[in-house]
Structures are given as structure tokens and as C-alpha cells.
Amino acid sequence: xxxxxxxxxxxxxxxxxxxxxxxxxxxxxxxxxxxxxxxxxxxxxxxxxxxxxxxxxxxxxxxxxxxxxxxxxxxxxxxxxxxxxxxxxxxxxxxxxxxxxxxxxxxxxxxxxxxxxxxxxxxxxxxxxxxxxxxxxxxxxxxxxxxxxxxxxxxxxxxxxxxxxxxxxxxxxxxxxxxxxxxxxxxxxxxxxxxxxxxxxxxxxxxxxxxxxxxxxxxxxxxxxxxxxxxxxxxxxxxxxxxxxxxxxxxxxxxxxxxxxxxxxxxxxxxxxxxxxxxxxxxxxxxxxxxxxxxxxxxxxxxxxxxxxxxxxxxxxxxxxxxxxxxxxxxxxxxxxxxxxxxxxxxxxxxxxxxxxxxxxxxxxxxxxxxxxxxxxxxxxxxxxxxxxxxxxxxxxxxxxxxxxxxxxxxxxxxxxxxxxxxxxxxxxxxxxxxxxxxxxxxxxxxxxxxxxxxxxxxxxxxxxxxxxxxxxxxxxxxxxxxxxxxxxxxxxxxxxxxxxx
Ligand SMILES: O=C(O)C[C@H](O)C(=O)O
Numbered sequence: 490x491x492x493x494x495x496x497x498x499x500x501x502x503x504x505x506x507x508x509x510x511x512x513x514x515x516x517x518x519x520x521x522x523x524x525x526x527x528x529x530x531x532x533x534x535x536x537x538x539x540x541x542x543x544x545x546x547x548x549x550x551x552x553x554x555x556x557x558x559x560x561x562x563x564x565x566x567x568x569x570x571x572x573x574x575x576x577x578x579x580x581x582x583x584x585x586x587x588x589x590x591x592x593x594x595x596x597x598x599x600x601x602x603x604x605x606x607x608x609x610x611x612x613x614x615x616x617x618x619x620x621x622x623x624x625x626x627x628x629x630x631x632x633x634x635x636x637x638x639x640x641x642x643x644x645x646x647x648x649x650x651x652x653x654x655x656x657x658x659x660x661x662x663x664x665x666x667x668x669x670x671x672x673x674x675x676x677x678x679x680x681x682x683x684x685x686x687x688x689x690x691x692x693x694x695x696x697x698x699x700x701x702x703x704x705x706x707x708x709x710x711x712x713x714x715x716x717x718x719x720x721x722x723x724x725x726x727x728x729x730x731x732x733x734x735x736x737x738x739x740x741x742x743x744x745x746x747x748x749x750x751x752x753x754x755x756x757x758x759x760x761x762x763x764x765x766x767x768x769x770x771x772x773x774x775x776x777x778x779x780x781x782x783x784x785x786x787x788x789x790x791x792x793x794x795x796x797x798x799x800x801x802x803x804x805x806x807x808x809x810x811x812x813x814x815x816x817x818x819x820x821x822x823x824x825x826x827x828x829x830x831x832x833x834x835x836x837x838x839x840x841x842x843x844x845x846x847x848x849x850x851x852x853x854x855x856x857x858x859x860x861x862x863x864x865x866x867x868x869x870x871x872x873x874x875x876x877x878x879x880x881x882x883x884x885x886x887x888x889x890x891x892x893x894x895x896x897x898x899x900x901x902x903x904x905x906x907x908x909x910x911x912x913x914x915x916x917x918x919x920x921x922x923x924x925x926x927x928x929x930x931x932x933x934x935x936x937x938x939x940x941x942x943x944x945x946x947x948x949x950x951x952x953x954x955x956x957x958x959x960x961x962x963x964x965x966x967x968x969x970x971x972x973x974x975x976x977x978x979x980x981x982x983x984x985x986x987x988x989x990x991x
Contacts, residue, residue: 491571491629491777495582498573498631501773501781502563502586503593505635508783509769510558510590510598511547515790516701517743517768518544522792523704524675524733524740530983532822532965532975533738536927537675538794539963540733540766543930545791547877551596555767556867556877556931556951558598559637561587561619564695568628571777584617591616597876599867599951601640610837612950622691629776634698636770641882641906641928642672642763648690651757657682658718662725664761665742670735670976671882671906673765673928677701678722678745681760683752693760696746698770703744719745730983733766734927735907736822736965737979766929800826800963808860808959811900819922819966821975826961827924827937831860831903832944835881837952839889846896853945854954856893860901862926865951866935875941875957879931880905883912883923891915907976908968917972924964937962 513521518541525537547554563583567573575582591598592615602617603610626632645668651660661680681692703723711717722745732738752758773781806815808829819825832854834842842852863883867876883904890912893899900921905928908916916923926934940958947953968974 491568493571493573493631493775493777495573495575497775497780498633499582499586499589501775502583502633502635503590504781504783505633505771505773506561506587506590506598506637507593507596509635509637509771510553510596511551512786513544513548513554513768514771515786518786518790520701520703520743521675521766524743525792525794528733528739530732530736530738530979532736532979533733535824536733536736538796539927539930539933541791542794542796543933545788547932548786548788548791550932552932553596553598553867553877554769554931555639555929556599556865556879557601557639557641557767557881558591558616558867559639559769560602560643561590561616562636562638562694563619564622564624564634566624566626566632568630569625570629571631573631579623580618580621583619583621587617587619588615595870597868597870599865601865601951614950631775632772633775634770634772636698639673639765639767642676642765644882645672646690646693646760646762648686648758648760650686651759653755653757655757657757657759658721658725660759661722661761662729665726665731666729668763669884669907670731671884672763673767673905674731674735674741675733675743676766677764677768678726678742679762679764680722680745680747682747682749682757684750684758685752686758688750689758689760690762692748692750693762696748697762697764698772699746701744715747715749719747725987728985728987730980730985732979732983734905734925735976735980737981737983739983800961803963805961808901811858811860813920816900816920816922816970819969821966821969821973821978823966825924825964825966827860827964828960828962829958831862831957831959832856833862833864833866833955833957835863835865835952836885837949838946838954839886839893841946843889843892846892852897854956857898858900860903861899862957863902863904866941866955867931869941873935875935875938877931878935878938879928880926882906884909887912891918894919894921903964907974913968913972913974916968916970920970922966922970923968925967926962926964934962
């Protein structure tokens with residue numbers, strides 16, 4: 490019987506969480522670089538360029554790829570001939586590893602987990618508890634899959650039970666079309682087919698840990714029904730034209746991973762979980778000889794990309810002198826470099842602001858004529874003004890938008906992904922455009938933030954309101970002051986007929 494020490498397990502999981510916070514896996518870099526190289530829509534290509542440049546910066550700077558450093562998803566497979574020497578529960582050990590990783594002073598990760606989800610939704614402060622799953626397998630080793638799963642992509646998880654004669658591909662393609670861009674495409678689709686409801690979702694999650702090998706599959710052709718289905722879904726989803734960040738383009742998915750399991754004769758359960766541009770996972774095996782070691786990828790794995798050229802064509806906007814003429818002149822798809830003052834505010838801050846307005850109270854910040862950035866940043870280290878600070882999904886703020894715009898005179902919103910009908914109407918009514926920064930380029934974006942100061946709701950942790958000073962922050966106009974949205978026109982332009990259907 491192999492004995493695995495608790496300290497080795499904890500150290501290995503903590504190191505894995507740190508490692509994946511700043512290193513994309515080489516298979517992901519290769520797939521994203523290939524998608525960037527073949528992209529035809531300049532806006533989508535630029536978004537992927539930012540993702541790749543950000544990724545390389547993070548590998549060098551050892552800072553998080555995305556401000557959403559995710560929930561810690563840990564799958565532990567214990568060999569039946571291995572013994573885990575634990576002082577408490579496995580959950581306790583995994584939580585200790587999570588706590589250590591997320592609170593590491595040289596690279597603190599963002600605490601995103603809230604306890605009491607139906608009530609106070611208080612941030613646990615250290616990203617615990619981890620999402621732990623376990624399995625007893627054959628053998629005398631312990632294998633652990635560690636991933637950091639972002640909220641934006643996890644929010645788009647879907648489940649259905651199809652009629653056994655129905656098409657899984659049809660359901661997946663129709664479903665992805667409804668997901669919008671909050672999951673930060675281009676990414677990976679994890680699909681679980683069969684089993685029971687819970688089994689199908691677990692399979693989908695597991696599938697996301699499988700290597701990205703779509704390029705090989707395209708080259709050699711399918712060998713079985715699962716590979717045929719992967720190819721069909723890959724082709725048909727990319728033909729939807731959603732593209733990077735939902736801007737329209739050739740690539741929406743880099744790969745489609747499918748796992749299946751026997752199921753009831755009456756059922757065809759299907760789970761779908763997307764993974765975003767900040768796909769982060771690693772696996773290791775413990776054999777009783779000490780903690781796992783992780784080898785950093787080679788910097789030559791990343792393509793050489795220069796962003797300066799794109800920035801040279803961007804329009805500079807001074808946030809401190811915004812006026813109606815400037816606002817009215819913003820065009821969907823235009824790239825901007827923002828400088829000046831803006832405020833942050835995301836889910837919890839919006840809810841609280843609207844509750845204050847409902848009670849007739851004054852807000853703690855004056856948003857008149859200002860821009861708000863939907864962001865929950867990572868804490869700063871060293872001489873940083875702020876840690877990685879990419880945008881969060883704006884769609885979640887839609888229900889608050891009309892009220893906030895009407896009550897405050899806010900003039901610009903910055904986030905990621907599309908706005909829904911309610912927000913588009915509010916934007917047109919109040920002539921307050923919506924801009925997007927690239928989800929998954931958080932460290933790059935943070936380099937444009939030169940000052941950051943929490944000014945309200947500090948009890949909300951990363952959801953507090955900050956005053957930021959930015960210098961040349963790169964954004965794209967997504968919705969103009971008339972309510973015209975690039976998330977409608979872009980994908981419509983890039984939609985095409987799938988080249989092959991199995
Ligand atoms: O929480 C965040 O910072 C982002 C979130 O993952 C999202 O994609 O909306």
C-alpha cells in the first residue's frame with residue numbers, strides 16, 4: 490500500500506493552483522495562436538492578440554491570466570492500493586491548499602467564493618471551499634486534476650435530457666447560439682453524454698480536462714462516433730459566426746471535448762459546460778515520493794505579437810472631459826484608448842446602489858458624466874496600482890442599468906459580452922454607450938490602470954467600488970448611443986454555412 494502524505498497533497502494542490510493562475514497549457518496556446526493566425530475579422534483577431542499577449546505577460550510576470558481566478562475545482566482519484574494519510578477530511582486538506590494558494594503574498598489570487606448563496610452572499614475571503622470530487626480507482630497512486638473555473642463560463646452551463654433519437658449536435662449548436670459571449674469565446678466545450686443528470690454534468694466537467702487536439706482530429710479524420718460528433722459540433726458552432734468575445738468571426742470554439750457513459754434506454758442526458766479564454770488546468774500524480782513538480786512552459790510557445798500597430802489606429806478619449814458630442818460620435822466596433830477617471834462597480838455594488846436609491850439615499854460616489862467599469866480586480870502586489878483587472882459580464886448588470894443611468898447621469902459603461910434588450914433600450918434612452926474590454930486579457934488591461942483606490946462598499950471585497958485612473962486603456966465600442974450593438978451585427982456578418990456535417 491502506497492502512503493501519500495497530507496503535506497504532499499496540500500503542497501501539490503496549492504502549487505498547481507498557483508501554476509495554472511499564470512501559465513496557460515501549451516495545447517491551449519497552440520490552439521489559440523492558430524485561431525488568431527486564421528481569424529479574418531480584425532476586431533476578433535485583435536481580441537485574440539490581446540489574449541495571447543496577456544498570456545505571455547502572465548507567464549513572465551507570474552500574475553493571474555484573468556482577474557476571475559476561478560473556483561478551485563479539484564478531482565482526486567485515489568488508487569485502491571494507496572492510502573491518503575489525512576488529519577481531517579479530504580475537503581479540509583483541499584481547502585487548506587486552496588487557502589494557501591489564493592492567499593500567497595507574492596501572487597495573491599482573487600477570492601470569488603461567497604458563502605450563504607441564498608442569503609448574505611458573504612465573500613469567504615480565501616476562495617474556500619473548493620469544489621471537490623473524488624473517485625476510487627485501480628492502482629496505488631493518487632491522481633489529482635486541478636482547474637480554476639471562471640464564473641462567466643460556468644454560468645453558461647446547460648443540461649437537458651433528450652429523446653434517445655434526438656440529435657446531440659442540434660441541441661448543442663442551438664444552445665451555444667443562445668449563450669452570448671459571457672463565457673469568453675474562443676474556448677472549449679465540455680460535453681457529457683449519458684449516465685444520469687448528475688453524471689452527465691460531471692462528465693462534461695471532466696471532458697474539459699482532456700487535451701486540446703482538434704487540429705490533429707481535423708487532419709486525421711474521425712475514428713469513431715464520438716469523434717464524428719466532436720467534428721460536427723466544432724464545425725457547426727464555428728459556423729454560427731459568434732467569434733472572439735462575440736464580435737463575430739471564424740472561431741468560437743477551439744475544441745469540443747466529449748465524454749460518454751451508458752444510460753437508461755429511455756434517456757439521453759446531455760451536459761454542456763463551456764471553458765473560457767482563461768482555460769486553466771493541470772494534473773499530477775502522487776506516488777508517495779513527495780509533492781508534484783510542475784514544469785513551466787517555454788516562452789517560445791507563444792507567438793510574437795505586437796499590439797502597438799492596433800493602438801496607433803485607436804481613438805483617444807479623455808474620460809474627464811466627456812461631453813454629448815464625444816458620446817454621440819462613438820461608433821460600434823471603434824477601438825478606443827481611454828484615459829482619466831472611472832469608477833468600478835459590479836454585481837453586488839449595483840444591487841446595493843439600487844437598494845440605496847430605492848430608500849432615497851445618496852450614493853457614495855458621484856457618477857454624473859462618468860464611466861463605470863464592471864470589474865472585480867485581483868489585489869495589487871509590489872509596485873502595481875492594481876492586480877489583473879479584466880471586465881466581468883455586463884449582461885448581469887442589465888436589470889440595474891436603466892435605474893442607474895436615470896438616477897445618476899452615468900455616461901459610459903465598460904464590461905464584456907452583449908447587453909440584453911432591456912439594457913439596449915436604457916442605453917438608447919439615456920444616450921450612454923457601452924464599451925468592452927477583452928475578457929481574458931486582465932493583466933494587460935491592468936497595466937493601463939495607474940491609480941486605484943477603494944472608495945465605497947469595501948466590505949464587498951473585490952466587488953467594492955474603486956476610483957481608477959487609467960492611461961490608454963484599450964476598449965471597443967460595443968453599443969453606441971442609439972443602442973446599436975456590435976454583438977448583433979458582428980455574428981450576423983460572420984455566420985456561414987457549415988462546411989461538413991456528419
Ligand atoms: O468574476 C469575474 O471577474 C468575471 C466573470 O468570470 C465573468 O466572466 O463574468
